[in-house]
Amino acid sequence: MVVIDTEKCNGCGLCTTVCPHRLLQIQDDLAGTVDGDCMGCGHCQAVCPTGAIEVEGLAGALGLQRLTESFQAIQPGEYDGSDLVRLMRSRRSCRSYTAEKVELALLEDLVRIGTTAPSGTNSQSWNFVILPERADVEVLGDLTADFFRQLNNQAKNPLYRFLARLFAGDALGNYYRSHYASVAEALREWDEMGIDRLFHGATAAILVTGKRAASCPGEDALLASQNILLAAHAMGLGSCLIGYVVEAMRRSGRMRQMMAIPADEEIYSVIGLGYPAIRYRQVAGRRPVRPRVLHLGSTQSAAAKGESGR
Structure with a gap:
């Protein structure tokens, strides 16, 4: 090569x-x-x-249609780190969209940008499904709603929960206690009032999958998803990861078939996209984190000295 x-x-x-x-x-x-x-x-x-x-086999250009590509690498320290952090903090999960359609060319650019993410052993085993129209997103929403209607019918039955606890752990019981009521209300609003509590009115979506046989397909797909989220914000779009759809699709063969996901691939993220109807004026805060700092090298060195002194 x-x-x-x-x-x-x-x-x-x-x-x-x-x-x-x-x-x-x-x-x-x-x-x-x-x-x-x-x-x-x-x-x-x-x-x-x-x-x-x-x-051989590596294309120099991504083939972006809405952005100009540059092939000169940015060296470590050359890019303004403050601007990068501001971009990361400015991207918010969007739950209010306009009805404006997202161009297919822009969605295709986002997929290509997603492929610039790192992947385990450079397998690049991800794949993508684009839903370019609001009608397409609504079909996926209906499929997800059907799945959770069935799940709610099972979860509300005490006998089902009892049998599930005996043979499959308490997952169904946990779902009933934590999610049943909110899902039931969201289904009612969708059925009776057309209120979209799932995609929140997003006019397009990108599904990110990965080959099951890859060394770390989940990590690869999620790294590609993060690239898409940041690029979408930079290109004027709002975005939101839709976890309920991922969970439904992993358990529904019908949904996988409808979304053209092969048997050797797994779904890892579903990204709702559209033009945001709300603009944020400042970045949001984050919970403080206290990383664990380990000095393993000095610990091993001290242990080795202790052994040699015996």
Whole structure:
């Protein structure tokens, strides 16, 4: 997969330093490849100062339709960290949208931006389903509502809850105590008044899936989802992760079939999208966090000294 132009190569060796699988080495003062499986990460191509390396199968451009692409990498420390943090804090879960339609080209750009996320062993095993119209989102909402109607009918039955506790833990009982009432009210509002408590009026949606056989498909899909959320905000859209749909789709074969999700893929996120009807004036606060700081190296060193002194 790696093609080296020996006329351009200056033998600097940077490519051999960054290759995760050590497939590149300097031979006769020029870079060359050795046998092994290339993961197609493109590090060698990105680091080469003379443009001598090409990784076959990797497109240089994402093909964005609504943004101008630049191929010059931003070096560590070159981007304004304050602006990045402000973007992250400014993105809020949107629960109030206008009726304006989101262009398909913009939704396709968001998917391509999602693929710039890191993935385990560079598998890039994610996939995406775009629902470009409000009518499409409503179909998914109806399917989700059908699933939770059935679940609520089971959960409200004491015999079902008893049998579930005997043979499958207390998950159904926990659902009944924590979610049954709010879900029942949301279903009533949807059926009787057309109030959308699920997608909140979002006019489009993106579903993010991952190949089950990948090394860490859930993490890959969620990292791609975060890219989509931040890019959506930067491009003028509101967004919201819809966890209830994910839970329903994981248990409903009918929903998976309707959303064209193959058997070898799992659904990991559903993102509602649209133009926000509300503008926030300042960022919201976050709960303080106190990370656990571990000095394992010094602990091991002290333990080793103690052993040697015995």
